Amino acid sequence: MLQGFIAILLGLGLMGALAIAMADHLALPLQRLAEAVRNMSAGNFDTRVPAISSGEMRVLEDGFNDMAGHIEEAHRSMQSRIEEATAQLVFQARHDALTGLVNRREFELRLDKALDTVHAGGDEFSVLYIDLDRFKAVNDACGHLAGDELLRQISLLFQGRLREEDTLARLGGDEFGIMLANCSLTKARQVAEDLCALSAEYRFVWQDKIFAIGASIGLAPVTRDVRDVQEIFALSDAACLQAKELGRNQVCELAPATQTDRRRDRGNWASRLASALSEGRLIVEAIPIRALHAGVPGGQIAELSARLNEPGQAPIALSALIDAAERYDMASVFDHHFLETAIRSLARATRQQMGMRCMVPLSRAAIANSKTGDFIASQLEEHGIEGQGLCLMFSEDISTHQTSQLIEFSRRMRELGCQIALTEFGGGVSSFTQLRTLAPSYVRLSLSLTRDIGDGVTSTALLRAILEITAEQDIYSIAEDVDDTPLLEHLRKLGIAYAHGKAVAPREPFDAWFEGAVMRGSRG
Ligand SMILES: Nc1nc2c(ncn2[C@@H]2O[C@H](COP(=O)(O)OP(=O)(O)OP(=O)(O)O)[C@@H](O)[C@H]2O)c(=O)[nH]1
Structure with missing residues (x-):
């Protein structure tokens, strides 16, 4: 009996050990x-x-x-x-698709970095601004494919004369920029002269045709006196323009202004502007805008521009005026003058129960200055009107660099009933973000998107995408400087809402346009 019990216990123990061993065998893996x-x-x-x-x-x-x-x-x-x-x-x-060179944006960034080094006591450097001469003739005679090939060849030619540490950029169209790092001014002059000579000797061969071009080159030494990248561009571009005006294919040089020059120039500009305003020589102009479709809000619409007439001189265009005014902290003179003209006219139009919209370009200083909003509010109040009809325009450059100030400004303007328009839209990568943050009512498209579209050079894909995205957000598109009717028709068919330019109506003094608008308004 006892033996039987022990045998059962042993059996049970054995089975238990077997079960544990099997469980381990399965559970661990x-x-x-x-x-x-x-x-x-x-x-x-x-x-x-x-x-x-x-x-x-x-x-x-x-x-x-x-x-x-x-x-x-x-x-x-x-x-x-x-x-x-x-x-x-x-x-x-960062690069230009056609030539593979650094693009304008990247060039600006590199200049900015190099300028910081100069301000911190590093070596000064030089910048060349190159605009090819007679390039358009190649496009006109052989088409844009030939022009593209020339741009590629000339890029290689320029690159061949530069050192590894230099930066060659395509700034757009037939314009190039070069940053000559660690290079004395004497050497920079030599490089510029060499590039000029190379361009003059170069022959572009396309099928049975041979073209001689050339290069107008502006040289700007970048010293500690240069304040920012805008000034580098302003100097080298102005020097390049001088080279063009002096007969092309040559190098011109412009040195940066010193503090003393600046104070003197500021005084000059201040008195020039003050007397131009008091003597009525600052002519505010209207660039009429037309709706291209029946469903788009119409009425009398104009963008404001200006020109300064000085005795014995060619008129100075708005862009040059704003450049100078911004350099000498006087841009608010223009901003206020535009705003007063527009608001006064809108008040008159309102009294005559006439639909009118004025699009007013504002400077970067206007956005930086919190008093601009107060000025607009007080002008509207003084004339007893709401902001409807007043549309404030900003370039993509302003909206990129002063985004938070612009968001705040736009918010305040919308509270007053005003609208916002972004110009040069689609020219840079930040455009789409700005649609969300600034909620504009209009975008004036970058010329690079609309200019050559008629001859199929510019791809319409990007333009179509922009139009689709803006339409989804109830934003109207405007094409600028449309100078011929077939292009206007082409843009209309693509769905662009508004256009201005010679194909729409010539620009004219704002007062004359306003009187005409009143007459057209009362007839319509
Ligand atoms: N093929 C081609 N042409 C372009 C491109 N971008 C701009 N253009 C054209 O380049 C031309 C530049 O105009 P301009 O600088 O006035 O021509 P230009 O004959 O050199 O004039 P000057 O500088 O006064 O001698 C315009 O006709 C543009 O349409 C491009 O990527 N490819």
């Missing part, structure tokens, strides 16, 4: 597998399990390791494709 799956899902794609079991458990372990290997490989190749695409996007954002 399963635990390892579960842990490995957790690791994989946490992103550790190099996870593997030791393949040490036998039977079906071994099949599972091998299967898991195979699968992990495939996942790891797929992840690695996806990662490298993402990195490749990102690198490509970064490259595209």
Whole structure:
């Protein structure tokens, strides 16, 4: 009996030990597998399990390791494709697609960095602004493909004369910029002269035609007196213009103004502007805008511009005036003059129950100055009108660099009933973000998008995408400087809402336009 009981106990003990051994045999590998799956899902794609079991458990372990290997490989190749695409996007954002050179934006960034070094006591450097001569003749005679090829060849020619540390950029069209780092002014002059001579000797051959071009080059030494990148561009561009005016294919140089020059120039500009205003020589002009579709709000619409007439001199255009005014902190003179003209006219139009809209370009100083909003509010109040009809325009450059000030300003303007328009829209990469942050009512499209569209040079894909996106957000598009009727028709068919330019109506003094608008308004 006792022996039987002991035998049963031994049997039970044996079975228990067997069960524990079997459970261990199964549970441990399963635990390892579960842990490995957790690791994989946490992103550790190099996870593997030791393949040490036998039977079906071994099949599972091998299967898991195979699968992990495939996942790891797929992840690695996806990662490298993402990195490749990102690198490509970064490259595209910094380079010109046609020539592969650095683009304007990247050139500005590099200039900015180099200027910071100069301000911190580093070496001064020089910048060349190059505008090709007689380039248009190649486009006109042989088409844009030939022009494109010339731009590529001339880029290589210029690059060949420069050192590794120099930066050659295509600034747009047939314009190039060069930053000559660690280079004395004497050497910079020599490089500029060499590039000029190379361009004059160069012959562009296309089919049976041979073209001689040339290069007008502006040289600007970048010293500690230069305040910002805008000033580098203003100087080198003005020097290049001088080279053009003096007969092309030559180098002109403009040195930056010193503090004393600035004070003197500021005084000159201040008195020139004050007397121009008091003597009525600052002519405010209207650039009429026309709605291109029946469903688009029509009425009398004009963008304001200006021109300064000085005795014995060619009129000075608004862009040059604003450039000078901003340089000498006097831009608010123009802003206020435009705003007063527009608000006074809108008040008259309101009294005559006439629909009118005035689009007023404002300077970067207007946005930086919190008093601009107060000025507009007080002018509207003084004339007893709401802001409807007054549309304030800002370039993409302003909205990129002064975004938070502009958001605040736009908010206040909308409270007054005014509208916002962005100009040069679509020329840069930040455009789309600004639609969300600034909620404009209008965008005036960058000329680069609309200019050559008629002859199929510019791709319409980007323009169509912009029109689709703006239409979705109830934003009207405006095409600027449309000078011929077929192009106007082409743009209308693409869905652009408004246009201005010679094909719409010539610009004229604002007062004359206003009187005409009143007559047209009363007839209509
Ligand atoms: N082929 C081609 N042409 C372009 C491109 N971008 C701008 N253009 C054209 O380049 C021309 C530049 O005009 P201009 O600088 O006035 O021509 P230009 O004959 O050199 O005039 P000057 O500078 O006064 O000698 C315009 O006709 C533009 O349409 C481009 O990417 N490819």
